Amino acid sequence: MNRSIDSIIAKKVSHDVGILIFQYLNDIEPLIQQSLTAAKLKDFYGLKGKYSKGRFVCPFHHGADNPTSLSMNDNKRCFHCNACGKSGTYLEFIMYMQNISGRNSYNDAKIFAANHFTKLNLGFNSIADFEQKLKDKILERYRKTNSLRYTDYYDIWLLPERYFSSKEQSQVRQYQEEQQTKPSLEVSLSNSTNKPGFILESLDLEMTIRHLKAQNIIVNGITDYDEAVQFAKNSKLIKDFTQNADKLNSVDKLTDYMSKKYNIDIDTALKYGLIYFDKSSQHQLYYSDFFMLNNRVLFPVRDHETGIIVGYQCRRTDLSAPRHYKYLNITDYQDNLITNENGTTYRDFVPFKVGNFLFNLYELKGKCINTLWITEGIADAIKLSSMGYDAVSLGQANLTDYQIYLIDKYFGKDVTLNLFFDNDDNKIGQNKSIAAAYRLWQFGFRNIRIINTFKEMGKDITDCSVKLHDDDMLRLFINHWEKQAYSFAPASNEDLSALLKTGLYSESEILFIDPRDVERIISFGEMLNKYLDFKNMTYQQLKLLKKLCSFKEDEIKILLSLSTKDFLDVQNTNETEAAIKENSNTNIDSTQEEGNVEGSLINISKAQLFHLKKRFDIGIIKKIDNECSKKQIAAIVGNIIRNKDFDVWDYIPKNESHYSSTSIASSTNILDDGNFTPVYDDVSIPF
Numbered sequence: 001m002n003r004s005i006d007s008i009i010a011k012k013v014s015h016d017v018g019i020l021i022f023q024y025l026n027d028i029e030p031l032i033q034q035s036l037t038a039a040k041l042k043d044f045y046g047l048k049g050k051y052s053k054g055r056f057v058c059p060f061h062h063g064a065d066n067p068t069s070l071s072m073n074d075n076k077r078c079f080h081c082n083a084c085g086k087s088g089t090y091l092e093f094i095m096y097m098q099n100i101s102g103r104n105s106y107n108d109a110k111i112f113a114a115n116h117f118t119k120l121n122l123g124f125n126s127i128a129d130f131e132q133k134l135k136d137k138i139l140e141r142y143r144k145t146n147s148l149r150y151t152d153y154y155d156i157w158l159l160p161e162r163y164f165s166s167k168e169q170s171q172v173r174q175y176q177e178e179q180q181t182k183p184s185l186e187v188s189l190s191n192s193t194n195k196p197g198f199i200l201e202s203l204d205l206e207m208t209i210r211h212l213k214a215q216n217i218i219v220n221g222i223t224d225y226d227e228a229v230q231f232a233k234n235s236k237l238i239k240d241f242t243q244n245a246d247k248l249n250s251v252d253k254l255t256d257y258m259s260k261k262y263n264i265d266i267d268t269a270l271k272y273g274l275i276y277f278d279k280s281s282q283h284q285l286y287y288s289d290f291f292m293l294n295n296r297v298l299f300p301v302r303d304h305e306t307g308i309i310v311g312y313q314c315r316r317t318d319l320s321a322p323r324h325y326k327y328l329n330i331t332d333y334q335d336n337l338i339t340n341e342n343g344t345t346y347r348d349f350v351p352f353k354v355g356n357f358l359f360n361l362y363e364l365k366g367k368c369i370n371t372l373w374i375t376e377g378i379a380d381a382i383k384l385s386s387m388g389y390d391a392v393s394l395g396q397a398n399l400t401d402y403q404i405y406l407i408d409k410y411f412g413k414d415v416t417l418n419l420f421f422d423n424d425d426n427k428i429g430q431n432k433s434i435a436a437a438y439r440l441w442q443f444g445f446r447n448i449r450i451i452n453t454f455k456e457m458g459k460d461i462t463d464c465s466v467k468l469h470d471d472d473m474l475r476l477f478i479n480h481w482e483k484q485a486y487s488f489a490p491a492s493n494e495d496l497s498a499l500l501k502t503g504l505y506s507e508s509e510i511l512f513i514d515p516r517d518v519e520r521i522i523s524f525g526e527m528l529n530k531y532l533d534f535k536n537m538t539y540q541q542l543k544l545l546k547k548l549c550s551f552k553e554d555e556i557k558i559l560l561s562l563s564t565k566d567f568l569d570v571q572n573t574n575e576t577e578a579a580i581k582e583n584s585n586t587n588i589d590s591t592q593e594e595g596n597v598e599g600s601l602i603n604i605s606k607a608q609l610f611h612l613k614k615r616f617d618i619g620i621i622k623k624i625d626n627e628c629s630k631k632q633i634a635a636i637v638g639n640i641i642r643n644k645d646f647d648v649w650d651y652i653p654k655n656e657s658h659y660s661s662t663s664i665a666s667s668t669n670i671l672d673d674g675n676f677t678p679v680y681d682d683v684s685i686p687f
């Protein structure tokens with residue numbers, strides 16, 4: 001398929017000129033309108049007359065000299081001449097004054113107003129000019145690259161990067177708040193209007209990414225991706241590890257760990273640049289006054305554009321060390337030391353924002369790929385790659401919009417995507433793969449398959465690999481799982497609306513539900529609605545209800561006959577909670593809202609959290625999570641279950657830790673590994 005550059009230009013123009021510019025002008029119209037006042041028009045056009053009364057000499061009719069014939073009304077933003085009868089809006093006033101005519105006259109007037117009456121400088125002075133400049137930019141790039149791939153012209157963007165910053169600060173803040181509280185802005189917005197049901201909207205990937213970049217720039221002055229690359233280029237830490245890999249790598253320990261934990265051989269591990277960082281090597285680094293990096297395996301992630309290492313995902317190898325995060329994503333040392341509230345000084349790391357990259361993309365991007373495997377864990381992608389599959393890893397369980405953009409950019413929307421997320425007990429990986437599939441679908445991907453391991457064998461490919469210890473056998477299983485894959489298709493809008501109407505789930509939650517289960521859950525919800533009013537229920541009660549979906553009507557009746565307290569205690573006998581986590585595809589860092597709190601907890605399991613919430617507020621729960629050992633947490637929870645009177649402060653160590661985990665948690669990106677007990681995934685929680 002050899003597209004000529006003309007068809008690329010036509011396609012780009014039909015999008016940017018056909019849709020985007022008008023959308024943009026609509027978006028900035030309030031700003032333009034606000035900036036148009038009688039005073040400004042008078043100054044700009046040198047109008048004579050009685051400004052104090054909003055009256056002027058009419059500039060339109062011939063021989064006008066009456067200083068009051070033309071009236072201007074700032075409230076209505078319109079003008080009227082008593083003598084010649086000419087009237088219209090302020091924008092039309094500009095249109096007439098500038099002699100703007102033609103098909104785009106109204107929008108051309110907006111552009112003129114934006115350039116001359118607001119602080120915006122659009123860089124073009126009409127729709128036609130915008131189109132011409134766009135064409136010029138495409139041709140300029142074509143002359144440099146000779147590329148005939150449409151995707152190589154995606155990022156050409158004539159509209160101001162500071163799109164949103166030009167708006168009033170309050171609007172910006174509002175926008176940011178929406179970004180934080182609503183997982184998918186577009187979906188939420190489309191439903192905050194008065195539409196009766198739920199409609200799964202198609203989303204424009206280019207627009208979404210542009211908004212994302214604009215958002216980054218407002219908050220940070222630079223896009224997250226550019227910042228990550230900049231950090232990497234100046235990183236002392238990456239320099240340390242790339243220049244002294246041989247000295248810093250404890251190869252024997254790496255061999256042992258990779259073999260035991262992942263069944264990955266040392267040659268493969270070294271090929272991907274993995275480093276086992278032992279405490280004894282710390283003195284060789286630029287800074288050696290930090291705590292968090294010892295006894296971790298460093299998985300380097302490369303920039304898809306340049307191939308340079310942009311950050312490390314560091315996996316702790318010693319699972320018995322409490323209070324240390326299982327994963328750290330880092331890109332550099334902080335130059336400044338931090339002092340926590342206990343007066344202890346320590347060195348933190350510059351976090352690595354993994355959601356702007358895909359592990360192994362740089363290695364794959366030149367390849368013609370029919371099927372792309374996508375895993376949560378980096379080790380899983382390495383294992384699959386070593387067996388000949390084309391695999392990338394998200395480095396986490398959330399697929400970000402930026403990662404979707406990268407998949408589209410390098411492989412197109414026709415590529416078959418095998419979402420191979422963890423098959424964990426809490427169904428988190430599987431729920432997130434559904435959410436990822438919905439998001440991909442909204443952006444126009446149609447070949448999406450959801451694949452999972454046999455749970456009994458292991459939650460992911462490396463777990464299975466360790467069990468089997470035979471790659472040929474493993475390959476048979478992988479091929480089998482692929483054959484059994486679920487070809488994703490979204491639930492119908494009717495079903496999604498019905499699901500929403502049951503009141504059991506929020507708008508974002510329904511997109512975590514496997515479409516194959518939707519009908520069953522709807523009928524469950526509708527049946528339950530006969531007995532219960534969900535509006536009066538607490539978050540925990542609703543969460544529990546969602547778990548009961550597999551119960552029959554008569555069983556539900558028995559349950560409902562119990563008092564609320566007893567009803568909640570059903571929880572005690574049921575350890576796993578297959579509730580769906582509130583989740584954001586656009587926002588990589590976890591927020592601190594209550595609905596999200598379990599995502600940020602490290603030591604406390606989900607079941608434990610349920611009990612802790614009965615007694616303590618989130619602040620204390622976080623403190624417990626940060627400062628108590630696994631044993632102490634179990635003891636606290638035991639007291640709650642047995643309804644004992646006790647003082648929680650007896651269990652919280654006083655000024656013992658060398659650093660505040662809280663401050664590290666807030667600045668460093670931590671992963672949940674699709675598992676609610678990330679630190680102790682290999683250790684069973686004692687109840």
Ligand SMILES: [Zn+2]
Pocket residue numbers: 058059060061064069081082083084085086
């Ligand atoms: Zn007139």
